[in-house]
Amino acid sequence: MTHKTITNAHFVKLRDVINSCLSSHTGSINIISNMKEASLDDSDKSSLIYLYDGSIIDMDTIKLDELTQYRQHLLPMKENFNSLCGVDAICINNQNEWFFIEFKNCDIKNNSKARKSIRKKMIESIWYVFFLYSISGENTTSLFSGDITKFARENINYVIVGSQTKNTHYQLNIQAAESVGKHYTPPGFEQFKGYYFKDVYMLTEIELRDFILHFKA
Secondary structure, eight states: OEEEOOOOHHHHHHHHHHHHHHHHHHTTOOSEEEHHHHTEEOSSTTSOEESSOOSSEEEEEEOGGGTGGGHHHHOTTOOSOOOOOOOSEEEEOTTSOEEEEEEEOSOTTTOHHHHHHHHHHHHHHHHHHHHHHHHHTOOHHHHHTTOHHHHHHHHEEEEEEEOTTTOHHHHHHHHHHHHTTOOBOOTTOGGGBTTTBSEEEEEEHHHHHHHHHTOOO
């Protein structure tokens, strides 16, 4: 199995920002994880399932959903926090293009709860990442050209990775788009392209392997 390490300055900066903000609260948690661990479906504690097995190739990522719980430590004057929702994985390529990746081991088309969860994680993940930058002491004007919403629309992609066996109704559309260098956006998510994100699209675990293979780390 090959493992791809992300070493570009943009990803390293995000890692360092998170560490600087949360290191005194996270203890022994390792900020850097991998796609297999990020794809863990632990909804059924008796049978843990990894949507992506990483047997051929795996890659560094940051599991944002494990870090949102520390929000309450960053604003000590506030109480009664509800947990934020965070995407399962974030990676950044050497062109400063960001990818927020959410794994769903279910039928995206017919699971309204899953679709609602995806939409909720979109905005809360963006907010939390930019919040960490804002309290880290970094010069966000130089990092994001002074406009974080514009930066998100031009640099951040939201990728839904759905189980191939549970999303056969989308599989042909996904394959057709990927075969010509494009991406497939499931119905209902087009509205977020150019609004929250540069692009919003869907892959299965099969296409995710190719995504990692061609990722410019």
